[in-house]
Amino acid sequence: xxxxxxxxxxxxxxxxxxxxxxxxxxxxxxxxxxxxxxxxxxxxxxxxxxxxxxxxxxxxxxxxxxxxxxxxxxxxxxxxxxxxxxxxxxxxxxxxxxxxxxxxxx
Amino acid sequence: xxxxxxxxxxxxxxxxxxxxxxxxxxxxxxxxxxxxxxxxxxxxxxxxxxxxxxxxxxxxxxxxxxxxxxxxxxxxxxxxxxxxxxxxxxxxxxxxxxxxxxxxxxxxxxxxxxxxxxxxxxxxxxxxxxxxxxxxxxxxxxxxxxxxxxxxxxxxxxxxxxxxxxx
Numbered sequence: 001x002x003x004x005x006x007x008x009x010x011x012x013x014x015x016x017x018x019x020x021x022x023x024x025x026x027x028x029x030x031x032x033x034x035x036x037x038x039x040x041x042x043x044x045x046x047x048x049x050x051x052x053x054x055x056x057x058x059x060x061x062x063x064x065x066x067x068x069x070x071x072x073x074x075x076x077x078x079x080x081x082x083x084x085x086x087x088x089x090x091x092x093x094x095x096x097x098x099x100x101x102x103x104x105x106x
Numbered sequence: 107x108x109x110x111x112x113x114x115x116x117x118x119x120x121x122x123x124x125x126x127x128x129x130x131x132x133x134x135x136x137x138x139x140x141x142x143x144x145x146x147x148x149x150x151x152x153x154x155x156x157x158x159x160x161x162x163x164x165x166x167x168x169x170x171x172x173x174x175x176x177x178x179x180x181x182x183x184x185x186x187x188x189x190x191x192x193x194x195x196x197x198x199x200x201x202x203x204x205x206x207x208x209x210x211x212x213x214x215x216x217x218x219x220x221x222x223x224x225x226x227x228x229x230x231x232x233x234x235x236x237x238x239x240x241x242x243x244x245x246x247x248x249x250x251x252x253x254x255x256x257x258x259x260x261x262x263x264x265x266x267x268x269x270x271x272x273x
Contacts, residue, residue, distance in 0.1 A: 002112050005220030010116045010149070012210035014123055016203050021127035023199030029132050029178060033139050036170070037123050040146055043158070051153040051224055058228020060154060062241045068158050069238065070246075072165055073253050077260035079170050083177045084267040090181050091270075 007048035015041035028089075028096045032082050039075045043068045112152060119145035132183050136174045143167045154227065157235045 014037060021034025050064030090096060118141065125138035143166045150159035214220050242250050 001223045002109055003221055003223050005214050008214050008220055013120055016207040017123045017127060019206055020203035023202060030135050033126050033135055047150050047153050047155045047158055054225055059232060062237050065155055065158055065238055066241050066246050070253060072161055076165055076170055077257050080264050081260050083173060084264040088267050
């Protein structure tokens, strides 16, 4: 049978993959995608706990799923703003590589 | 959900999640991310969270990925040229990520509830769209309104950021 730990393990591995992407990659777009992976890993463990701790009425705990809904909304807004900043940066510098954007002011 | 289906979708999510990080071409990364999100949506549905699974497909695999692909095409990004990899930095980054993974596994291994299976639901139909909607508009009404303002602010910010300045 599938236990809660299996879902938490998948969530942990996915978070680590996203974290490794943020640490290793230099392309800003891929770094944003890795951020999405980490947010989704958190969502997976929230939903797993929501199914694990049932309400007294025997339904899943919907507080966690409302939380996931908020995370998805905020993540979509964050990605839109991040990509707009990326486009503005590309217009100014013609690069999306973090190695080329190491100065604070230009 | 049967263990076979669970491990199939879990492996699909993890393998394509790793492909996002490994691929050199940003378009290939974005398409791997779509498959990873679809596997994750299947995992959500295996936990009886059908609304969250549908939202995952619509918002992430649909809207957000279209945005990513649109930006990649707009900036006309090519695959990264092969630079000489700084092995020390790469090993450091991988080491930190592996250390995090080991800690997570350690915590899960010592977590009593992690060895338990999921309890059965009271009824086979969960009706979760209505239940989430009720929670959203009763207990979580104020955060819901605030998120609405946040999305509005983000929209205005994106328009302002991507507007060309007149010379």
